[in-house]
Amino acid sequence: MTFGFRWKHLVVASTIALGALTAAPVASLADEQFFPLQSYRVGPYAAGGSGFFGGFIDYLNLINIRDGGVNGVKLTWDEGETQYEVERGVEVYERLKSHPGVAAWNPLSVGIAYAMIDRITQDKTPLITINHGRTDSTDGRVFPYVFPLLLNPYSETSGIVNYIAGQVGGLDKLKGKKIVVLYHGSPYGKETIPIYELLAQKYGFEVQQIEVPHPGVEQQSQWLTIRRAKPDYVVLRGWGVMNPVALKTAAKVGFPVDHIVGNVWSNSEEDVLPAGDAAIGYTAITTQASGQNYPIVQEIVKTVYGAGKGNLEDKNRIGSVYHNLGIVNGILNVEAVRIAQEKFGHRTLTGDEVRWGFEHLQLDPAHVEKLGAKDLFHSINVTWDNHEGDGYVTFQRWDGKKWNVVSDWIAPDWALLRPIIEKSSEAYAKEKGVTIRTSEATPVVN
């Protein structure tokens, strides 16, 4: 074999490879919608990450296998491991943002989401922060590309207070009651401090807010303080290891577990299982029910896991809180794409077009039932200026083996919260020089 012969081969091979590289994006643009996933399957929050991203991928897989994609547009994704670290999340963003056909970002991390807001706004791609994120991003006038779908922290607070009111006999019976909020010592944990104060003032209950320093492996002093305060209820606004430690320490100081109400990040199996018997009777808020008794979950089991394409290694985790949250997140993303396709055509959409889809994501209970998700979640009604979409909440109680729903769907007090949200978002707009939208027309990015 001569050098010249090898050289010719090299030129031919390079030409073919170059052709393939340049042709690939065009092909994928034609019929693929891409979901970049900043997942975390190792590190301290791996259990939540693997459940959520597992559920999300399972749903995308279902749409591809069952329907051949959304109107023929195949759904694709790629994962970048973040370990829940902001720097890694941003690095994954920079790495994947150039992929053709990016639909939306779904980091499931407050820190990563905060770090991405300016970037995704410039790049005109939606950022989905289901059940979390900054509360004022609900205001689509100021945050056109951010969507805290279903539940923002203020709505969560209102939902919890409404639930406690139901337990004591009505909102008027809250007067004179005492509620302690035990919160994680982080921006996430502190986000609801003012709204608890406001609701306490409005309804006449006393509130005491106690911080647990991160990560929360020791809470003896906080729970002794709680026992001395003799509250009627404790709201647990925890994260990660803080949750089981809170439940165990509550038992250790003799505080009744059935008077502890967990927030949306204290509501998973991972939060209660390590606490053992101390968690039996514990109640927590959720936007989506857990379990496999929903047509869409059963279809995923049959179609996706039946085809050997399920994302969870441990099939016992199918239907867990995080897995079902991932499925609901998948439904919302896919339906936003579907809605946008009806306006812009059955093709690969730009991020800005998918943003339009999210701003018209209106699924009433009948539509949710048609999707096979009746009772899995209630409904959503996103508009150009309301990016949360008025999600309903429900409450579930741990019986030692599984969560059981113990309430109806409850509506937070959105009318009360909206002016507070707008005040905050308008202050943000002023600080950042953001032009406030006045209609659903395509936002101007400064």
Place this chain on the structure above:
Amino acid sequence: MGDFDLSFFIEVLVGGLLSGVMYALVAIGFVLIYKTSGVLNFAQGPLLLFAALTYVSLIERGIAAPLALVLVFAAMALIGIAIERTVLTPLANRPPITLFMATLGLAYVVEGSAQLLWGGQVHALDLGVSDTPFDVYGVFVSRFDLFAAGVAGLMVAALIAFFQFTRVGLSFRAAAADPYAAGAIGLRLHAILATAWIAAGFVALVAGLLWGARLGVQFSLSLVVLKALPVLVLGGFDSILGAIVGGLIVGASEKLAEVYIGPFFGGGIEIWFAYVVALVFLLVRPAGLFGRVQVERV
């Protein structure tokens, strides 16, 4: 603050002291390595995670608890020997900061291996000891914390007896006092170091099980080292007794501070208050309460 409630004060104090014992359990693992090789082993937390995760994973696979304990101890011994052979021996006579950085890297390797091997799920660990409190003249005391204190007491007694009354223990002390002289008189330093790592692995296993029963066996277990560091500064890096006394002081002071001073700062002060206490001790007594004062000729 209202009227002073003595029984509440005692309850906070007792709770703090018992928490301090848990911190000391972790700190003792650091002490064993530092005592023999002068290395602050940053991998002690991940070793603790590895031990607990391996134990609970074996139990979940139907292996009986006593056999699982033996298997995990054997695994920890192998890891200890491997660390000595592949990390510490090649870096012998390097500056302490090099060895410290090596253990820092080791921490990530052990953490990653634990999750790679057993997954990232959260596991419950039931040691069969209830965490319900009992009432002693109006003061609630946790059964589990008392059990942990008993285990810690037994372990410290065993370690002190080992160092004071056995030939291997004597070799340890000789190697710690002067490794060159110990080598010159024929002591096998490699074997001593490997034994120290095995002992630290055993301590990691005990601490991992007790902390795992309290937190659940999960990645955050490796973060309990944050609780051990002020204990080491306070008690001295090379004293087992110091680790216990340091743990008690840190546990009691941080709890009392959180309850009585915390409200003036908006709460959440205990995590840094422990370090403030440690820093104050560091300024007054740099070697810690029980640490060996080293004088070097320059």
